[in-house]
Amino acid sequence: MNSVGEECTDMKREYDQCFNRWFAEKFLKGEGNGDPCTELFRRYRSCVQKAIKDKDIPVDGIEFMGPNKDKPDSNEDS
Amino acid sequence: MVKYFLGLNELKSSWDQVFIAFWQRYPNPYSKHVLTEDILYREVTSDQKLLTRRLLTKTNRLPRWAERFLPANVAHAVYILEDSIIDLHKKTLTTYTWNINHSTVMSVEERCRYCENPENKTWTEIKREAWVSSNVFGFSRPIQEFGLARFKSNVTKAIKGFEFILAKMQGDTPSRTLVETAKEATEKAKETALAAKEKARDLASKAATGKKQQYV
Numbered sequence: 187m188n189s190v191g192e193e194c195t196d197m198k199r200e201y202d203q204c205f206n207r208w209f210a211e212k213f214l215k216g217e218g219n220g221d222p223c224t225e226l227f228r229r230y231r232s233c234v235q236k237a238i239k240d241k242d243i244p245v246d247g248i249e250f251m252g253p254n255k256d257k258p259d260s261n262e263d264s
Numbered sequence: 265m266v267k268y269f270l271g272l273n274e275l276k277s278s279w280d281q282v283f284i285a286f287w288q289r290y291p292n293p294y295s296k297h298v299l300t301e302d303i304l305y306r307e308v309t310s311d312q313k314l315l316t317r318r319l320l321t322k323t324n325r326l327p328r329w330a331e332r333f334l335p336a337n338v339a340h341a342v343y344i345l346e347d348s349i350i351d352l353h354k355k356t357l358t359t360y361t362w363n364i365n366h367s368t369v370m371s372v373e374e375r376c377r378y379c380e381n382p383e384n385k386t387w388t389e390i391k392r393e394a395w396v397s398s399n400v401f402g403f404s405r406p407i408q409e410f411g412l413a414r415f416k417s418n419v420t421k422a423i424k425g426f427e428f429i430l431a432k433m434q435g436d437t438p439s440r441t442l443v444e445t446a447k448e449a450t451e452k453a454k455e456t457a458l459a460a461k462e463k464a465r466d467l468a469s470k471a472a473t474g475k476k477q478q479y480v
Contacts, residue, residue: 187290187301251347251360
């Protein structure tokens, strides 16, 4: 899949390939310590961060799973 | 005013296969509206949870009557964040997905929980909740109706896409993705070689015909 920064797509594919293998062969078997893809991720991420900045995509300062917190669990259609 | 959606889906694959497919589901024949995908953040916690934030870009086709609520000259692509937690002990995947631009016109928030089907452990259950809202004065109701209808059609596409990727994973040897990647790379290399050959031939013919060529 393409990256939002065209110039990052090759780095992303390289990282994805590394991650997918690690995820299936290590993480899911409970051997998730020591992610071998961190260096590829670092390289890819710095490329994406630049693209995000150039395109003014508002991703900064958003808490992880953030806006979710005050959602009622299941209220019916209001 | 918020439109609320609650739905259950079943995937006829085990949780671990579904989780593998979750990271590989784009592109698929039903994901034409998904333009880009990026991983912004990833962490494995000490209690074996995998936390990830992805950024997706999707097309944002609005009906003509709603187009006017978007500022002129603004990129119509919609940016979406998808936070997820995979809990290896509980065998669950929880996602929270929402749009971070155009959210005054329409905001769609979705929460999914993927888990083992309690009655059939070789299947995976997806509980999906969504909240669709709009703050456009006087038009929030029709926009929400439209948003909910589109959300439902995207859910159908998402499930079909998942089934496609899962079938692809199961129908072949597990190394299929690697084989495909290698095949793609070979094709690309062939194209590059061909282009280089063409270029070389071009240069050679220019050299052979001498400087005259430059003035033609």
